[in-house]
């Protein structure tokens with residue numbers, strides 16, 4: 365395994381220390397993650413990148429308190445994930461939007477606020493603000509089934525932001541969308557990052573997506589899932605459509621792609637699969 369040493373962030377938001385996850389027993393046993401460690405700083409956008417089965421979602425589920433590690437520890441702002449969850453320290457966006465079809469867009473976004481007992485007036489004010497942030501003001505009274513896939517995903521992003529969590533966990537949120545919608549939502553996500561200053565942990569298996577969005581990329585290798593290398597994305601912090609056409613962007617993609625193949629027999633791609 366190659367590993368590029370990168371400085372530890374000044375203010376740690378997420379600390380993953382020597383985490384391993386083993387599923388099943390006996391012949392069914394799968395080591396999904398083996399001795400994984402990394403730190404993510406406040407306001408950082410970090411992508412977990414790797415091939416199918418390398419443990420990206422498992423890692424995100426650990427941070428989201430949906431799963432416990434077999435060994436090692438995860439901390440969010442110094443707390444265990446359970447405490448962070450109870451204190452609503454993070455929002456989650458999954459690959460499929462998982463909206464309630466019988467609730468309007470506005471009422472889907474308001475759901476977490478309603479569950480907290482927020483007044484109707486305040487719910488309405490906040491959902492209007494969030495829908496403006498994701499460009500869906502006009503569709504507040506539509507139902508999810510009246511929206512495109514990209515618009516539905518915007519609703520789920522707005523809902524994840526409803527309780528104003530400092531951390532957003534996103535598991536391949538754009539992978540089911542067409543290229544045009546994906547690129548548009550990537551730009552919108554960066555706008556949200558700029559305007560809210562939140563920390564993002566983003567799972568993807570797309571190298572260009574990880575390069576375009578991230579401050580740092582954690583590359584995972586599979587079987588068992590391990591940190592292969594961690595990369596600073598040396599691109600201007602202002603990311604726009606033109607950046608995708610630059611030499612620097614292509615170079616970064618090549619650097620990341622090559623790291624999957626280095627120090628191995630080029631004909632042996634088993635570590636990636």
Ligand SMILES: Nc1ncnc2c1ncn2[C@@H]1O[C@H](COP(=O)(O)OP(=O)(O)OP(=O)(O)O)[C@@H](O)[C@H]1O
Nearest residue numbers: 387388394396415416417418419420421422423569
């Ligand atoms: N609940 C489970 N029980 C048994 N094995 C599991 C479970 N969840 C995940 N695994 C295994 O752990 C490994 C990592 O899975 P994980 O879903 O985290 O990978 P991934 O990188 O997110 O994959 P993908 O990109 O396909 O979503 C895989 O080998 C998977 O089969």
